[in-house]
Structures are given as structure tokens and as C-alpha cells.
Amino acid sequence: MSEIIVKGTKKLEGVLPVQGSKNSSLPILAACVLVDGVSVLHNCPFLSDVDAAVRILEHLGCVVTRDGHTLTVDSRSISCCNIPENLMREMRSSIVFLGSLVSRCKKARLFTPGGCEIGLRPIDLHLSALRSLGVSIEDEGSALGFEVREKLEGTVISLSFPSVGATENIMLASVFAEGRTTVLNAAREPEILDLAAFLNKCGCKIFVGSQGTIVIDGVKKAHSCEHTIIPDRIVALTYMSAVACCGGDVLFQKADTSHFLSVTGVFEAAGCRLETKKDSVRIVSSGKLKAVRDIRTLPYPGFPTDAQAPISAMLCTAEGTSVIVENIFESRFNHVGELVRMGARIKVEGRVAIIDGVKALHGAHVRAVDLRGGSALVVAALGARGKTVISGLKHIDRGYERIEECLQSLGAQIERSAESG
Numbered sequence: 001m002s003e004i005i006v007k008g009t010k011k012l013e014g015v016l017p018v019q020g021s022k023n024s025s026l027p028i029l030a031a032c033v034l035v036d037g038v039s040v041l042h043n044c045p046f047l048s049d050v051d052a053a054v055r056i057l058e059h060l061g062c063v064v065t066r067d068g069h070t071l072t073v074d075s076r077s078i079s080c081c082n083i084p085e086n087l088m089r090e091m092r093s094s095i096v097f098l099g100s101l102v103s104r105c106k107k108a109r110l111f112t113p114g115g116c117e118i119g120l121r122p123i124d125l126h127l128s129a130l131r132s133l134g135v136s137i138e139d140e141g142s143a144l145g146f147e148v149r150e151k152l153e154g155t156v157i158s159l160s161f162p163s164v165g166a167t168e169n170i171m172l173a174s175v176f177a178e179g180r181t182t183v184l185n186a187a188r189e190p191e192i193l194d195l196a197a198f199l200n201k202c203g204c205k206i207f208v209g210s211q212g213t214i215v216i217d218g219v220k221k222a223h224s225c226e227h228t229i230i231p232d233r234i235v236a237l238t239y240m241s242a243v244a245c246c247g248g249d250v251l252f253q254k255a256d257t258s259h260f261l262s263v264t265g266v267f268e269a270a271g272c273r274l275e276t277k278k279d280s281v282r283i284v285s286s287g288k289l290k291a292v293r294d295i296r297t298l299p300y301p302g303f304p305t306d307a308q309a310p311i312s313a314m315l316c317t318a319e320g321t322s323v324i325v326e327n328i329f330e331s332r333f334n335h336v337g338e339l340v341r342m343g344a345r346i347k348v349e350g351r352v353a354i355i356d357g358v359k360a361l362h363g364a365h366v367r368a369v370d371l372r373g374g375s376a377l378v379v380a381a382l383g384a385r386g387k388t389v390i391s392g393l394k395h396i397d398r399g400y401e402r403i404e405e406c407l408q409s410l411g412a413q414i415e416r417s418a419e420s421g
């Protein structure tokens with residue numbers, strides 16, 4: 001168990017390449033289960049969630065090797081279709097293995113992921129979609145048993161909410177289904193497109209329309225392929241929030257700026273200058289920010305819920321009153337109490353956070369209780385006067401590769417140490 005120690009108010013300067021996307025890596029690793037061959041995935045970040053996905057693949061019988069940021073998954077010898085409770089608990093998004101297992105093995109047994117730090121996170125949409133594709137589901141208490149009744153058969157599935165995980169599971173469950181599956185009101189996140197791109201390279205037939213319709217024509221098998229994971233838009237936005245609140249001038253390379261168009265306006269409204277190219281963004285900030293009155297999290301292409309916490313940290317010292325409405329998850333302001341300990345003035349009323357900008361935050365001992373909330377504490381600490389000690393790093397390590405080294409390379413005074421006492 002270690003802590004991150006930050007001495008704040010250093011300007012951030014330099015160049016930083018953006019890591020590969022966690023939320024793309026996980027469903028694509030799950031998709032490797034479908035492949036009767038070897039998948040080579042480049043740009044896979046070093047993250048504890050990726051390690052957890054690899055452990056699940058190995059448990060299922062895959063042979064996984066890593067060479068730097070390239071993971072090779074040999075799925076020819078899959079021998080098991082159950083995921084035990086300890087592996088399910090390591091990572092909530094392990095539910096995305098469900099669709100692949102049902103496709104490949106025609107049956108599966110999984111423990112329910114349950115709620116988590118940011119809300120209840122039900123899986124009702126995943127389950128009803130699988131039922132309509134021809135899967136029977138048996139509730140065994142804490143585990144669920146899945147079995148294809150006769151065959152997987154394409155159908156029309158209309159989602160009541162464009163759930164990212166449910167859309168991914170439907171894609172994975174229907175690639176070998178007989179006939180055509182059409183998903184209406186599907187999620188449109190870049191990670192969905194990346195999953196479709198990977199599956200299509202393996203020989204699947206998936207067409208992602210621009211208005212939330214996905215059409216999947218069943219094929220007989222998926223073959224070996226090589227794929228490069230897209231850049232992590234949330235990591236880019238987190239580090240941009242840090243530059244905005246500390247002040248500085250940083251060029252983020254290997255980004256895909258088309259993935260965060262809904263957020264660039266927020267940085268500009270706060271007073272930052274952006275130079276945006278297709279695959280890089282430079283952010284210049286004086287560190288003196290203005291409040292942004294109306295941020296609402298929405299499904300893509302709206303403002304991403306995952307960027308809400310770091311942006312809220314950035315706005316703690318913006319002049320005026322900022323308002324953020326969280327529309328996706330019910331408990332996503334867990335980091336606010338910790339920001340208040342650092343001197344922030346934030347009121348949360350239900351799904352709305354009202355941030356009254358203060359002149360400066362001060363260092364404190366704070367604890368990360370979820371991934372993006374944890375990254376918000378790092379952003380706040382970098383801009384705060386004095387020393388901040390952040391514990392609960394297991395949450396941050398799920399999604400940020402070597403966070404302290406990345407920020408050190410921009411001049412931040414940040415280090416990881418063994419936990420005291």
C-alpha cells in the first residue's frame with residue numbers, strides 16, 4: 001500500500017503522449033475470447049484493470065504474453081466458460097466477458113458484479129438483450145448461469161438507455177448469431193467503434209451507424225488479427241485539467257481530439273487556450289480560471305461522466321460559481337468531501353454540484369474512493385498550496401499508467417511512497 005505525495009502550484013510544461021484507452025482495452029480483451037486464433041493488441045496500457053482482464057483470459061484457458069504495450073492473446077485453447085467470484089470482484093467491467101463466452105461456449109457462469117463506488121450499476125439491460133438473442137438465464141443466488149436455448153438468433157434490440165457495457169455485450173453475443181441483429185439507441189462512445197473495428201478485422205460484420213444504430217450480421221467464426229487500441233480520452237482530459245488549474249503549457253501527443261470535442265469548449269470557457277490538431281492538443285493556461293456555469297454529463301457525444309470529477313477539481317479555484325449536473329451515475333460526487341477538506345467550497349444537491357471558486361486550495365491528507373474521483377484529487381493537489389498526501393491508490397492505478405511519472409515529466413512535484421503508519 002502506497003501513497004502519492006504532491007507539493008502543489010508548480011506550472012506544468014512539456015510534451016506527454018497519451019496512453020492507450022482502458023475502456024477500449026477491456027472489451028477488446030474480452031472479444032479475444034471469440035477468436036479462434038491469436039490476437040495481437042498494441043497500445044495496451046499497464047493498468048491493474050488490464051491485469052485483471054488478463055487473469056480472466058488465463059483462467060479461461062488463453063495464453064497471454066506481454067511485450068511492452070503489446071499483448072498477444074492465443075485463444076485457441078479455451079477450456080472453461082466460468083468466471084469465479086474472486087476474478088469478477090477484481091474488476092466490475094468483467095461483465096463484458098459475458099457476451100463473448102455465450103458466443104464462444106454457448107454457456108457461461110458468472111458472479112454478479114454488484115454495485116460499486118459510483119452507484120448501483122445494474123445489468124438488467126445486458127440480461128434482457130441476451131434473453132432476446134436466445135439465452136436462458138438462471139439465477140443461482142450470487143451467480144448467474146447462462147445457456148443458449150437452441151441457437152443464438154439475430155433480432156432487434158432497442159435499449160431504453162444507451163448503456164456502453166450492454167451495447168458491448170450485445171455486439172459480442174451476436175457476432176455468431178444466425179441472421180441480423182439490430183441495436184437501436186446503442187451507445188456511440190469511441191470505445192464502441194474501437195470494439196467494432198477490432199471485431200471487423202477478425203472477420204465479423206458490424207456496421208455502426210452515426211445515430212445510435214448498430215447492425216451485426218452473424219458470421220461463422222472470428223480469425224486472428226492485429227489491432228492498435230485508441231488513445232484514452234479521459235486520461236488526456238484529466239492531465240489537461242491539471243495543466244488548466246496549475247497553469248502551464250503542455251502538448252499532448254498521440255491523442256484523438258475528435259473524441260473529446262464536447263469538453264474542449266469547457267477549457268476555453270474557463271480561459272485556457274487550446275491548439276487542437278487531429279492527433280494532438282496543446283493547452284496553455286495562466287492558472288487563473290473562470291467558472292463554467294453549465295456542465296451536464298451525457299452519453300457520447302455529450303460531456304463524459306468520467307471527466308466530471310477531474311474537471312470539477314479544476315473548477316474549485318475558478319473565479320465565480322460553476323455548476324455541474326451528473327446525469328449518468330447516481331453517486332459520482334464521492335470526491336467532493338475530500339476536495340472540501342482541501343478548502344474547496346462545493347455543495348452537492350442530488351445530482352448537481354455547485355462549486356464556488358476559492359482563491360486557492362491547500363494540501364491535506366485525502367483518500368481516493370473511486371477511479372475518476374481519485375484522479376480529481378491528484379488534479380486538485382497539483383494546484384494546491386502545500387503538501388497533499390493521497391491514499392487509496394489502487395483506484396487510481398486501475399486507469400492511469402504511472403501517473404506520478406507522467407506528471408513528473410511535466411515538472412510536477414509528485415512522488416509515490418510507502419504508506420506511513
Ligand code: UD1
Pocket residue numbers: 022023024026093119120121122123124125126127161162163164165166191305306328329330
Ligand atoms: C462504461 C465505462 C465507464 C463510463 C460509463 C459511462 C467501461 C469499462 N466503463 O461503464 O467508465 O463511466 O461507461 O460512459 O467502459 N445501466 C442500467 N442497466 C444496465 C446497464 C447500465 O441501468 O443494464 C445504467 C447504469 O447504472 C448507469 C448508466 O446506465 O447509470 C450508464 O451505464 P453504462 O453506460 O452501462 O456504463 P458502463 O458500461 O458500466
